[in-house]
Amino acid sequence: MTIKEITDALEFTVYTEGDGLGSNVSGGYVSDLLSDVMAHSKEGELWVTLQSHVNVVAIASLKELSAIVLVKGIVPDADVIRKATEEGIPLLGTDGGTFDTAGKLFQILND
Amino acid sequence: MNTYRADLHIHSVLSPCGDLEMSPGNIVEEAARKDLDIIAVTDHNHTGHARLTRELGARRGIWVVYGAEICTREEVHCLTFFDTNEQLGTFQVLLEEGLPEIPNDAAKLGFQVIVDEEEQILEEIGHTLYPGVKWEIGEASRIVHELGGLFLPAHVDRPMNGLYAQLGVWPEGLDVDGVEVSRKCTREDAVKDHPELERVTVIRNSDAHFLADIGQCYSRFLMERRDFSEFSLAMKGEKGRAVLA
Numbered sequence: 001m002t003i004k005e006i007t008d009a010l011e012f013t014v015y016t017e018g019d020g021l022g023s024n025v026s027g028g029y030v031s032d033l034l035s036d037v038m039a040h041s042k043e044g045e046l047w048v049t050l051q052s053h054v055n056v057v058a059i060a061s062l063k064e065l066s067a068i069v070l071v072k073g074i075v076p077d078a079d080v081i082r083k084a085t086e087e088g089i090p091l092l093g094t095d096g097g098t099f100d101t102a103g104k105l106f107q108i109l110n111d
Numbered sequence: 112m113n114t115y116r117a118d119l120h121i122h123s124v125l126s127p128c129g130d131l132e133m134s135p136g137n138i139v140e141e142a143a144r145k146d147l148d149i150i151a152v153t154d155h156n157h158t159g160h161a162r163l164t165r166e167l168g169a170r171r172g173i174w175v176v177y178g179a180e181i182c183t184r185e186e187v188h189c190l191t192f193f194d195t196n197e198q199l200g201t202f203q204v205l206l207e208e209g210l211p212e213i214p215n216d217a218a219k220l221g222f223q224v225i226v227d228e229e230e231q232i233l234e235e236i237g238h239t240l241y242p243g244v245k246w247e248i249g250e251a252s253r254i255v256h257e258l259g260g261l262f263l264p265a266h267v268d269r270p271m272n273g274l275y276a277q278l279g280v281w282p283e284g285l286d287v288d289g290v291e292v293s294r295k296c297t298r299e300d301a302v303k304d305h306p307e308l309e310r311v312t313v314i315r316n317s318d319a320h321f322l323a324d325i326g327q328c329y330s331r332f333l334m335e336r337r338d339f340s341e342f343s344l345a346m347k348g349e350k351g352r353a354v355l356a
Contacts, residue, residue: 033276033277034279034280035276035278035279051185051277055279058279
């Protein structure tokens with residue numbers, strides 16, 4: 001399933017498309033500790049988090065994650081959006097909380 | 112040049128996790144017993160015991176730096192240090208604006224009280240001091256520096272609330288005056304794990320929550336005399352001043 005299909009189905013906000021929403025999502029990872037994401041996330045996963053520090057982009061890029069989803073309506077600062085655009089990482093958002101968002105993602109990815 | 116023993120991370124009874132014995136009076140007496148020359152009471156997101164500790168410290172020949180251990184939006188703990196009453200007062204107002212008002216359940220989270228010299232309770236802080244303030248870490252650093260204070264991420268080696276745990280890697284362009292490593296860690300170990308710290312001043316403190324822990328770990332400050340300008344120079348490693356962790 002592509003980022004575009006997920007974004008449309010779950011009505012995510014798109015802060016930046018990065019290198020585009022066409023790539024495939026291999027799974028999901030949920031964590032707000034960036035060191036944990038660094039250690040345990042896998043390439044192609046969609047990352048659900050409430051952290052909006054600019055370092056989320058660096059970690060997503062390092063781990064070649066497919067996209068970042070910010071929960072609870074958290075709006076990233078302009079420099080975070082700029083960095084995500086530069087690094088080619090799609091930066092998405094939702095008003096939903098982490099639990100609901102992860103649940104919906106799990107369902108849609110395993111249908 | 113003189114060498115001063117400094118323990119710059121001590122929690123008083125105002126911190127929810129600080130032992131009830133940790134009154135400014137007891138902290139100063141314990142610091143004197145441990146031959147410390149400089150201390151800072153760094154409570155979570157509050158500076159309420161700074162002034163009294165400085166007054167009591169002065170009587171025992173201990174220089175007390177004003178400070179607090181703040182928690183940023185990313186839940187990175189950072190030490191902040193200030194010199195004047197004006198800086199401290201302004202910072203306290205900003206902290207109160209920056210902290211979400213979540214009622215404190217003292218039985219579960221711990222008591223948060225400001226006491227006087229006789230250990231009489233003057234005020235109980237009604238909202239919990241644990242949460243992150245609304246400032247992103249870079250913004251927190253800017254706020255502290257604009258006031259003329261010093262800003263150091265605390266216990267950066269710790270698996271929770273340390274900078275690397277919360278943020279994974281060093282944030283590009285973050286302006287710090289040094290970093291603290293926990294007493295279980297050394298400067299050498301920290302640099303081994305994070306080579307970028309080679310260029311950064313490293314301090315070590317007790318992070319005491321109980322009287323007996325005060326001074327169990329400290330840093331030595333090499334400087335001319337005990338004042339904030341010398342302290343800042345030592346942190347920056349300028350003009351022959353230095354910190355020996």
